[in-house]
Amino acid sequence: MLKLITLILLTTSSFAADNGGINISGAADMTYEQGLNQSSSAKENFEMRSAELTLYSAIDHNFNGVISLASHNHEGENNFELHELYVENTTFIPRSTIKVGKFFLGVGRINRFHRHDWHFTNTPLVNNSFFAEEAAFDSGAEYNYLLPTETILNLTLGVTIGDDFSHEHDHEEEEEGHDEENEKAKYPTHYLRLSHFKEFSTTKGMETGFNILRKKNAHGEEQTLLGLDYLLKNRVGKRNEFILQSEVWYRDSEEEGVKTEELGAYVFNEYSILDASALGYRLDFLKNLTSTTEQVDYAITGQYTFNSSEFSKLRASISHGFTRSFGNTVNKDTKAILQLVFILGSHPAHVF
Amino acid sequence: MYSKLKVLFIFLLASSTLARVNLITTTTDIAWVANQLGGEHVNVKSLLNGPEDPHYVEALPSFIHKTASADIFCVIGLELESAWSTKVLKRSGNRKVQPGSKGYCDASKNVEVLGKLETALDRSHGDVHSAGNPHYHLAPSYLVMASKEILRALVDNDIKNKDIYESNFNSLSRNLINLKQENLLKLSQIKNLKFMEYHKEFTYFLSDYKLNNTGSVEDISGVPPSAARIVNVINMIKENKISAILATQNAPKKILGKLVEATGVKVIYSPLSLEDYQSKDAYKNLQNNLINQLVELK
Numbered sequence: 001m002l003k004l005i006t007l008i009l010l011t012t013s014s015f016a017a018d019n020g021g022i023n024i025s026g027a028a029d030m031t032y033e034q035g036l037n038q039s040s041s042a043k044e045n046f047e048m049r050s051a052e053l054t055l056y057s058a059i060d061h062n063f064n065g066v067i068s069l070a071s072h073n074h075e076g077e078n079n080f081e082l083h084e085l086y087v088e089n090t091t092f093i094p095r096s097t098i099k100v101g102k103f104f105l106g107v108g109r110i111n112r113f114h115r116h117d118w119h120f121t122n123t124p125l126v127n128n129s130f131f132a133e134e135a136a137f138d139s140g141a142e143y144n145y146l147l148p149t150e151t152i153l154n155l156t157l158g159v160t161i162g163d164d165f166s167h168e169h170d171h172e173e174e175e176e177g178h179d180e181e182n183e184k185a186k187y188p189t190h191y192l193r194l195s196h197f198k199e200f201s202t203t204k205g206m207e208t209g210f211n212i213l214r215k216k217n218a219h220g221e222e223q224t225l226l227g228l229d230y231l232l233k234n235r236v237g238k239r240n241e242f243i244l245q246s247e248v249w250y251r252d253s254e255e256e257g258v259k260t261e262e263l264g265a266y267v268f269n270e271y272s273i274l275d276a277s278a279l280g281y282r283l284d285f286l287k288n289l290t291s292t293t294e295q296v297d298y299a300i301t302g303q304y305t306f307n308s309s310e311f312s313k314l315r316a317s318i319s320h321g322f323t324r325s326f327g328n329t330v331n332k333d334t335k336a337i338l339q340l341v342f343i344l345g346s347h348p349a350h351v352f
Numbered sequence: 353m354y355s356k357l358k359v360l361f362i363f364l365l366a367s368s369t370l371a372r373v374n375l376i377t378t379t380t381d382i383a384w385v386a387n388q389l390g391g392e393h394v395n396v397k398s399l400l401n402g403p404e405d406p407h408y409v410e411a412l413p414s415f416i417h418k419t420a421s422a423d424i425f426c427v428i429g430l431e432l433e434s435a436w437s438t439k440v441l442k443r444s445g446n447r448k449v450q451p452g453s454k455g456y457c458d459a460s461k462n463v464e465v466l467g468k469l470e471t472a473l474d475r476s477h478g479d480v481h482s483a484g485n486p487h488y489h490l491a492p493s494y495l496v497m498a499s500k501e502i503l504r505a506l507v508d509n510d511i512k513n514k515d516i517y518e519s520n521f522n523s524l525s526r527n528l529i530n531l532k533q534e535n536l537l538k539l540s541q542i543k544n545l546k547f548m549e550y551h552k553e554f555t556y557f558l559s560d561y562k563l564n565n566t567g568s569v570e571d572i573s574g575v576p577p578s579a580a581r582i583v584n585v586i587n588m589i590k591e592n593k594i595s596a597i598l599a600t601q602n603a604p605k606k607i608l609g610k611l612v613e614a615t616g617v618k619v620i621y622s623p624l625s626l627e628d629y630q631s632k633d634a635y636k637n638l639q640n641n642l643i644n645q646l647v648e649l650k
Contacts, residue, residue: 090445090450093445094445094447096445097442097445144443146416146417146420146445148420152413152414152417197417199412199413201401202399202404203404205412205414207413237404238405238408275604309575311475347434349411349436349438350408350409350410350411350435350439351410351436352411352412352413
């Protein structure tokens with residue numbers, strides 16, 4: 001993979017005089033976790049969590065292309081892998097975007113964004129459990145349509161092959177000896193997101209999305225996910241004055257006749273303070289509705305973010321997670337996390 | 353039966369006559385120009401309302417929604433709104449207004465750009481626009497230059513009203529140049545005074561009105577000045593006998609307050625953009641607000 005990156009960079013510099021308008025962007029994400037209680041799962045290590053290199057440009061008058069390579073820390077080693085590789089058209093069908101290739105699935109809120117762009121450091125319990133630590137991504141096609149109505153409604157439909165839901169899975173497969181034939185999904189993953197946007201002013205808006213996703217993996221486990229995502233944000237100048245973000249997901253799984261229902265949610269709220277700082281908190285909840293142990297996982301996180309500019313941020317957070325069962329606390333995990341994110345190269349898009 | 357057909361024919365004729373060009377602009381200033389050029393033949397909407405800082409706006413889904421049904425999309429250009437307008441255009445799925453098509457209009461195309469960088473700078477120099485300073489609209493002569501590209505887009509998309517648009521352009525150019533001449537007369541009383549600007553939003557304005565511009569308070573563009581820079585600026589104000597600092601409403605009042613306290617310099621505030629672009633007199637009122645404050649310095 002490193003050879004591939006070198007080749008891409010060399011090719012880009014060789015054609016610098018006529019690079020066809022190619023944009024190059026690099027993003028780095030470093031973390032340090034410190035356990036604050038005995039049973040903490042903190043890594044207590046300064047970790048280069050990810051480095052991502054993205055190339056994007058118009059391919060020709062019809063198509064845009066995106067190639068994104070990311071290196072993730074996996075047990076001390078940084079392995080580069082293909083994150084995104086897709087071709088996109090925005091002109092064939094009015095009000096539409098068609099994407100074909102490998103990409104983050106267009107469902108929920110945080111799944112549609114790279115982790116270094118999130119407003120918090122760690123993955124919410126529900127997203128980690130239902131999707132992946134970073135995000136669910138897969139190869140397939142996605143269609144996005146902005147409805148021609150007075151009300152601002154956006155419809156996303158996607159179909160993906162279903163056997164590559166997350167990259168964490170890839171590492172396990174590599175270790176176990178991946179058998180491609182036996183890892184094929186029983187049917188393609190398919191999903192829908194219908195979102196509504198309400199503009200309060202040119203800096204303040206609210207988006208609500210309804211999501212449905214179905215998949216059946218190689219082992220015959222069939223899952224139906226229903227979700228609601230919500231965002232209320234006021235951005236004035238460089239600062240997000242106020243953010244209220246939430247996702248609620250319900251998952252129904254069935255494997256070999258055994259049915260499991262789970263419900264999870266998070267709520268995140270952040271306020272801007274001083275010129276470049278923000279204080280926020282997040283509440284997490286995850287429950288197995290069919291479990292006989294009445295187990296519920298909770299987490300509460302408080303955070304401080306310093307935004308040096310829109311290209312770099314430093315974030316400190318303290319997180320306390322605990323599991324309750326039959327009215328007793330059975331596990332506690334308290335940790336402090338320091339995160340540093342920076343972006344090089346092309347200007348990132350300002351997206352709501 | 354015949355009378356019904358006649359009504360239908362008249363209705364269809366009226367609908368086609370009333371079909372107006374949908375023109376979307378990023379900021380209110382070029383929306384005002386588009387209104388002056390297009391008149392009743394153009395339906396103009398600005399994505400921003402005026403008080404926002406156009407550098408840092410986000411691509412709201414409502415912007416994408418409005419752009420999806422536009423015939424023309426106009427930007428200030430010179431990278432001012434590129435962080436969000438590019439996304440808006442792409443996600444709109446509207447092929448009529450994509451860069452390169454006749455419905456895309458970059459108003460900076462004919463502007464004699466100031467502050468164009470000869471050498472490439474990196475981000476340690478702040479929010480630098482390598483293509484040049486994009487804040488040209490406060491200077492009447494430069495706004496005339498910008499209007500030429502808006503005229504081109506209107507003519508290309510609605511050729512049947514070409515004469516009307518060209519006549520409106522001539523009238524607008526005349527009015528803006530007359531406005532400038534009137535203001536130059538007023539400003540002749542203060543032509544020896546020296547000015548600074550907080551951010552380089554008044555460079556074109558000061559140049560167009562032939563006023564002395566000693567520089568900007570910001571050392572790194574888009575980044576509030578450090579304590580050391582504030583001390584330097586205080587010395588600059590005292591040494592150069594700066595009469596006033598020009599700033600928009602988005603400039604940090606606390607920092608400007610410190611400069612006032614230390615030197616007694618005046619701060620002249622102005623909105624960066626028009627807040628009532630539907631009004632014919634909006635641009636004149638914005639100019640008069642600034643000019644009157646400047647004249648009071650004499």
